[in-house]
Amino acid sequence: MENAxxxxxxxxxxxxxxxxxxxxxxxxxxxxxxxxxxxxxxxHSVSVTGKIVPELEVGKVVYGDVMSMGKTGVTVIVKRISGFKNEIDQRTMIHVSNISDSYVDKPESLFAIGDIVKARVVKIFNGLFDISTRGEFGVVKAFCRKCRGPMVVSEKFEGKLECTLCKCSDDRKIAQDYGKVSEL
Structure with missing residues (x-):
């Protein structure tokens, strides 16, 4: 057997x-x-067995890193499709209307650069795709804005995260399974 x-x-x-x-x-x-x-x-046949390259489809769950935020949404680099080990590297956006089930005025109040998000693909058009963190989706791993320490769900403040190092608390769009995702 040879490689191809x-x-x-x-x-x-x-x-x-x-x-x-x-x-x-x-x-x-x-x-x-x-x-x-x-x-x-x-x-008399020939085939090549190799890695399956995952394809994005509407409804698929993806994981990615928050890269930037603006008034209209959050830029995310999608790194993985749930169920696949292969990494991808696709830039997309969570439009402000797809962040939460409730009204969001400032996306930067619910995400920080470096956060890892779990989202669902909601639209694909001309090779571009949109993702959503509505419902149970959102940040699955976050780091403190002040000291970059890992954050855990706060026991003191409902719906907030707390830094394990400096004890600072912060708002995030927290996923239902925050801190429990092993696919990263």
Whole structure:
């Protein structure tokens, strides 16, 4: 077995039947993924087994890092699709109307740069996608705005997070499973 990269020549359709992880162009078979080349001499087929590249779809749950905030929303770099180990790197936005079930005046009051959010894909159009933290979604891991220490759900103040180092409390759009997500 040899390794193949995307676009590597594997043979012709006269030699093999193209299998999973391949594509055909002008009678030549090429690798469509990165992985191991598997040829079956009995079936005269060739395939490439490799990592499955996750695709975004409406309704999928994603995790990402908050990069910036503005009046109209929060910019997030999506790093992972729930259920997949492979990392992705897609920039998107949580529009202010998709942050919470209640009215949000200032997105920066509910998120901070570096927060890790869990969100649902709500719209895909022309290769761009929007995510939402309405309902049970929101921040799953946060860091203090003052000292960057890890934050936990406050026992003193309902709906707030508290820094484990400097004891400062802060508002966030907290996910239902804050601090319990193992997919990160």
């Amino acid at each position: 990269f995307i676009g590597d020549y594997l043979g012709t359709i006269e030699e093999f039947a193209p299998g999973e992880g391949t594509y055909v162009e002008e009678g030549k078979i090429y690798s469509a993924t990165i992985g191991k080349v598997m040829s079956n001499s009995e079936l």
